[in-house]
Amino acid sequence: MSSVRTILGVTVRTPAKVNLELRVGPLRDHGYHDLSTVFHAVDLTDNVTVSEAGDWGCTVVGPYADNVPTDASNLAVQAARMVYERYGFTGTAHITIDKSIPVAGGMAGGSADGAAALVGVDALLDAGLSKQELQSLAAELGSDVPFALFGGTALGSGRGEQLAPILTQGRTEWVFALRHEGLSTPAVYAECDRLRGTAPVSTPEPSQSLMAALRAGDVHGIARCLRNDLQDAAFSLMPDLEQTLDLGLDNGALGGIVSGSGPTVAFLCAGRADALELMVVLAASKSCDEVVRATGPAHGAHVVHDVRMS
Ligand code: ATP
Numbered sequence: 001m002s003s004v005r006t007i008l009g010v011t012v013r014t015p016a017k018v019n020l021e022l023r024v025g026p027l028r029d030h031g032y033h034d035l036s037t038v039f040h041a042v043d044l045t046d047n048v049t050v051s052e053a054g055d056w057g058c059t060v061v062g063p064y065a066d067n068v069p070t071d072a073s074n075l076a077v078q079a080a081r082m083v084y085e086r087y088g089f090t091g092t093a094h095i096t097i098d099k100s101i102p103v104a105g106g107m108a109g110g111s112a113d114g115a116a117a118l119v120g121v122d123a124l125l126d127a128g129l130s131k132q133e134l135q136s137l138a139a140e141l142g143s144d145v146p147f148a149l150f151g152g153t154a155l156g157s158g159r160g161e162q163l164a165p166i167l168t169q170g171r172t173e174w175v176f177a178l179r180h181e182g183l184s185t186p187a188v189y190a191e192c193d194r195l196r197g198t199a200p201v202s203t204p205e206p207s208q209s210l211m212a213a214l215r216a217g218d219v220h221g222i223a224r225c226l227r228n229d230l231q232d233a234a235f236s237l238m239p240d241l242e243q244t245l246d247l248g249l250d251n252g253a254l255g256g257i258v259s260g261s262g263p264t265v266a267f268l269c270a271g272r273a274d275a276l277e278l279m280v281v282l283a284a285s286k287s288c289d290e291v292v293r294a295t296g297p298a299h300g301a302h303v304v305h306d307v308r309m310s
Pocket of ligand 1: 067068073074075076097102103104105106107108109110111113114144183260261262
């Protein structure tokens with residue numbers, strides 16, 4: 001009896017992120033800002049299934065399926081096609097995204113799906129891509145894609161795509177206040193530039209206090225160090241976000257921050273009980289459209305299931 005088994009479909013679980021620190025440097029000639037950021041993956045995840053199919057296709061299901069493109073602009077489709085084309089594979093695949101990461105919420109859901117498709121196609125085709133090859137394809141797809149492969153907690157530099165792991169202890173408990181209306185990442189960066197005007201902007205450097213707090217598993221220390229240079233720009237474009245942040249800070253959160261380019265507001269809590277209490281307050285206040293809870297750090301994009309033919 002042959003032991004060769006062909007994989008017909010692969011499901012990859014992939015995490016959302018929150019930036020514990022997002023320092024935005026000067027705008028460079030290539031159109032991007034230099035960043036120094038601390039990415040933290042949380043267990044709010046999408047499941048991306050890549051299967052052999054007669055043609056390219058994409059289906060999106062789940063609570064946040066609306067507003068996700070299913071054509072060639074979907075980052076998961078772009079990622080899958082990239083692997084087929086670059087490595088000379090013939091054939092086509094269908095991608096099904098079960099979307100639990102809010103869309104355009106500053107949690108890098110699209111990037112997470114792109115990373116998942118890279119991992120899924122690699123497994124489906126038994127392509128044997130190295131970590132470096134996957135990271136390099138990910139960096140071409142977008143600045144946040146490499147971190148979704150990486151997971152855990154990592155320092156990002158350059159456009160955020162150059163990663164180094166950060167030693168951490170313990171777990172973090174988060175509550176996320178979500179908005180149905182998204183914020184466009186380019187619009188938030190443009191607003192940041194407008195608010196800064198001609199003031200000199202220094203080269204961004206990571207905070208040593210945050211690194212020490214992460215190393216020690218000191219959640220109060222982490223909360224004190226939360227910082228996002230895009231926060232004022234997000235407040236400027238969506239002023240009532242500031243009230244959401246204040247409400248969380250007045251109701252038990254150790255710290256709070258706009259996640260990435262927003263409009264999600266992320267609250268760090270001391271433990272599960274505090275997180276649940278805060279969820280109730282935020283939901284009752286109507287200062288956001290939805291409230292979800294998650295813990296960190298979470299694993300990067302990884303295969304959770306495959307379907308094989310003997
Ligand atoms: P970031 O924090 O990286 O800026 P974000 O969380 O604010 O990202 P995403 O959820 O990644 O935003 O979505 C941004 C836009 O990307 C969406 O409005 C959508 O049009 C497009 N997009 C392309 N592919 C996907 C995908 N697989 N999932 C979600 N959005 C996608």
